[in-house]
Amino acid sequence: MAIDPAARSVAVLGPQGASSDLTYDRLIIATGARPVLPDIPGINLPGVCPLHTMGDALAVNDLLERASSSCSAVIVGAGYIGLEMAEALVGRGIDVTVLSRSGRLFPTVDTEFGTAIKNELARHGVHVVRSGNLEEITAAGDGRRLVAHSSEAEGVTADLILVAVGVQPDSRLAASAGVTLGTNGAINVDRAMRTSVPEILAAGDCAETWHRLLQRNLYLPLGTTSHKQGRVAGETAVGRAGRFEGCVGTQVVKLFDLVVARTGLLDCEAREAGFAPTTVETEAWDHKAYYPDASKLRLRVTGDRATGRLLGAQILGTWGKAEVSKRIDVFATALFHEMRVDAMSDLDLSYAPPFSSPWEPVQMASQAWSARL
Amino acid sequence: MAIDPAARSVAVLGPQGASSDLTYDRLIIATGARPVLPDIPGINLPGVCPLHTMGDALAVNDLLERASSSCSAVIVGAGYIGLEMAEALVGRGIDVTVLSRSGRLFPTVDTEFGTAIKNELARHGVHVVRSGNLEEITAAGDGRRLVAHSSEAEGVTADLILVAVGVQPDSRLAASAGVTLGTNGAINVDRAMRTSVPEILAAGDCAETWHRLLQRNLYLPLGTTSHKQGRVAGETAVGRAGRFEGCVGTQVVKLFDLVVARTGLLDCEAREAGFAPTTVETEAWDHKAYYPDASKLRLRVTGDRATGRLLGAQILGTWGKAEVSKRIDVFATALFHEMRVDAMSDLDLSYAPPFSSPWEPVQMASQAWSARL
Numbered sequence: 001m002a003i004d005p006a007a008r009s010v011a012v013l014g015p016q017g018a019s020s021d022l023t024y025d026r027l028i029i030a031t032g033a034r035p036v037l038p039d040i041p042g043i044n045l046p047g048v049c050p051l052h053t054m055g056d057a058l059a060v061n062d063l064l065e066r067a068s069s070s071c072s073a074v075i076v077g078a079g080y081i082g083l084e085m086a087e088a089l090v091g092r093g094i095d096v097t098v099l100s101r102s103g104r105l106f107p108t109v110d111t112e113f114g115t116a117i118k119n120e121l122a123r124h125g126v127h128v129v130r131s132g133n134l135e136e137i138t139a140a141g142d143g144r145r146l147v148a149h150s151s152e153a154e155g156v157t158a159d160l161i162l163v164a165v166g167v168q169p170d171s172r173l174a175a176s177a178g179v180t181l182g183t184n185g186a187i188n189v190d191r192a193m194r195t196s197v198p199e200i201l202a203a204g205d206c207a208e209t210w211h212r213l214l215q216r217n218l219y220l221p222l223g224t225t226s227h228k229q230g231r232v233a234g235e236t237a238v239g240r241a242g243r244f245e246g247c248v249g250t251q252v253v254k255l256f257d258l259v260v261a262r263t264g265l266l267d268c269e270a271r272e273a274g275f276a277p278t279t280v281e282t283e284a285w286d287h288k289a290y291y292p293d294a295s296k297l298r299l300r301v302t303g304d305r306a307t308g309r310l311l312g313a314q315i316l317g318t319w320g321k322a323e324v325s326k327r328i329d330v331f332a333t334a335l336f337h338e339m340r341v342d343a344m345s346d347l348d349l350s351y352a353p354p355f356s357s358p359w360e361p362v363q364m365a366s367q368a369w370s371a372r373l
Numbered sequence: 374m375a376i377d378p379a380a381r382s383v384a385v386l387g388p389q390g391a392s393s394d395l396t397y398d399r400l401i402i403a404t405g406a407r408p409v410l411p412d413i414p415g416i417n418l419p420g421v422c423p424l425h426t427m428g429d430a431l432a433v434n435d436l437l438e439r440a441s442s443s444c445s446a447v448i449v450g451a452g453y454i455g456l457e458m459a460e461a462l463v464g465r466g467i468d469v470t471v472l473s474r475s476g477r478l479f480p481t482v483d484t485e486f487g488t489a490i491k492n493e494l495a496r497h498g499v500h501v502v503r504s505g506n507l508e509e510i511t512a513a514g515d516g517r518r519l520v521a522h523s524s525e526a527e528g529v530t531a532d533l534i535l536v537a538v539g540v541q542p543d544s545r546l547a548a549s550a551g552v553t554l555g556t557n558g559a560i561n562v563d564r565a566m567r568t569s570v571p572e573i574l575a576a577g578d579c580a581e582t583w584h585r586l587l588q589r590n591l592y593l594p595l596g597t598t599s600h601k602q603g604r605v606a607g608e609t610a611v612g613r614a615g616r617f618e619g620c621v622g623t624q625v626v627k628l629f630d631l632v633v634a635r636t637g638l639l640d641c642e643a644r645e646a647g648f649a650p651t652t653v654e655t656e657a658w659d660h661k662a663y664y665p666d667a668s669k670l671r672l673r674v675t676g677d678r679a680t681g682r683l684l685g686a687q688i689l690g691t692w693g694k695a696e697v698s699k700r701i702d703v704f705a706t707a708l709f710h711e712m713r714v715d716a717m718s719d720l721d722l723s724y725a726p727p728f729s730s731p732w733e734p735v736q737m738a739s740q741a742w743s744a745r746l
Binding site for chain 1: 604620621622727733
């Protein structure tokens with residue numbers, strides 16, 4: 001495929017190899033992201049799988065079905081995809097080792113939560129190894145399995161090696177059309193999702209994301225953002241005044257019986273952005289402890305000491321019980337409106353004993369932050 | 374107890390009957406609410422119980438423990454307390470009949486949801502009777518049980534009659550001190566929780582509540598509001614500039630396997646307040662249907678046709694699955710900030726397949742409202 005911006009046309013290769021030109025008034029590039037694959041010996045060996053396309057998933061499934069009963073897997077990467085895959089593979093009875101370059105799990109939340117995640121993985125038999133860089137993949141002596149060699153750990157032998165060390169924007173088509181790239185090589189866009197080339201728009205994992213708190217573009221490929229950007233790009237394309245209001249960094253993941261969620265900025269991110277952050281952790285029951293089945297939540301609130309402004313929150317709780325993901329959404333909505341931490345107590349949130357307390361845990365955590373200051 | 378505002382003192386009756394005077398700089402009245410008990414023959418018969426104090430609860434428990442194995446109860450009232458008691462009594466194997474004056478259950482949500490609630494009660498064997506007014510309670514022929522007679526139904530015989538037809542502010546002490554009463558006889562207060570009498574403040578179920586959407590005081594006794602008002606009253610009492618930011622009418626209840634929540638104004642309430650409301654109902658999976666254990670949510674969004682402003686929302690879903698109470702909190706936070714319905718799609722809410730969709734159901738419901746218009 002190739003774009004000719006001057007002619008406003010796209011050359012498309014048809015199924016029979018014949019090329020045809022499509023002309024456009026507006027063009028939206030939504031080429032997404034592709035997995036980062038380290039350029040190391042053995043990365044293309046059979047049994048080494050990226051996780052990107054449906055085909056990748058089917059290939060993994062195929063390998064697992066053909067594998068022996070005592071199948072083992074190495075997962076390279078300890079982010080969302082890596083850890084979600086660890087849970088999925090354990091569910092199929094597979095012995096899983098996660099190689100984490102820094103030894104940190106799920107660096108999108110504070111190390112305090114990372115430790116809880118590590119314990120949860122250990123409880124389900126997942127081995128976590130601080131590995132440094134992956135350096136080479138070789139065939140094992142049995143000619144069937146593979147060995148992952150890394151800079152700071154012993155080689156690990158497994159039937160399957162999944163590589164989930166992040167994604168990069170697939171902006172090659174855009175670049176070839178002369179579109180300006182920005183952060184991390186993502187397509188530079190404005191709030192209406194316009195690129196540097198007139199009539200060409202971009203949206204989704206191939207493009208930059210406006211961050212509402214940082215007030216600048218960064219590269220943060222997420223499905224929720226892609227949906228919003230796609231809508232705005234569509235509006236702009238048909239001449240309506242759409243505007244992407246920005247992300248605040250909201251994310252959630254289920255890992256076995258844990259749910260971990262975050263929104264806004266971590267303490268370190270806030271400091272780097274010029275705020276004066278303080279983070280306070282609070283423990284609270286998800287609902288009234290006298291009502292059956294209450295479980296403990298951990299909430300970390302980050303606020304700005306100088307202004308009292310809410311900067312971020314992280315919550316860790318039990319899956320199926322603590323409504324962690326919607327609680328982070330309350331913080332996300334508060335961040336959207338630039339609320340102060342102490343104003344969280346003004347929100348009229350729902351209460352009945354099976355669900356919460358008269359002060360919602362998100363409010364208790366905010367009050368604990370204010371009290372600490 | 375008696376207040377002398379001129380002397381800034383309260384006469385308190387001690388445990389031995391001796392009266393003592395306590396002087397004050399600021400006085401906070403927090404006398405709460407008391408149950409409405411219809412003034413009808415038989416209301417004081419043993420076995421007729423209000424539900425207010427811990428003593429009332431113990432008395433009910435006592436009666437149930439002494440009752441025969443095939444115990445039955447009549448509950449007068451189909452609001453929160455009545456329906457929560459129905460669930461609790463069914464849990465103890467008791468045959469329950471709910472007398473609803475109008476036949477409507479839980480009128481704090483739309484009749485569309487009332488029907489679902491009625492079905493859920495029926496599924497658990499609760500009889501609901503449209504009764505008109507309760508007119509008399511008599512002893513049954515067996516000399517042990519009671520009969521509830523009402524204007525539009527046959528008499529219902531039961532071991533126990535629970536009366537849960539609402540509460541009224543307990544503002545008697547305040548009135549005797551010359552404090553001005555307002556809506557429903559509740560103590561009239563300003564946003565700092567000051568009453569009409571200098572140095573006297575009031576908070577909680579004895580006082581009026583500022584409604585943030587209606588921009589006026591009404592009587593809406595809720596625990597969440599009481600906590601907020603108490604805090605503000607305390608701040609005012611010590612000379613700090615506290616202000617009650619108002620309630621938006623958020624409520625949630627669990628009824629057997631259902632959760633029902635609301636925030637903001639119902640369509641009828643909005644119309645009465647001078648808005649031009651439209652309400653649109655949407656059905657959505659609580660999370661991605663391909664991920665196990667998804668359940669359907671019903672969401673009703675009310676917005677103003679003239680301005681596009683969000684006015685209210687109601688959600689009905691399955692207990693323990695659908696995170697209904699926190700989803701209503703997202704709407705409640707949006708209402709706090711006077712958001713437009715279409716701006717709900719701008720919120721950066723959390724998504725992973727076990728929890729939601731890239732467009733959160735609260736956003737899908739808002740989009741459905743916008744599409745209808």
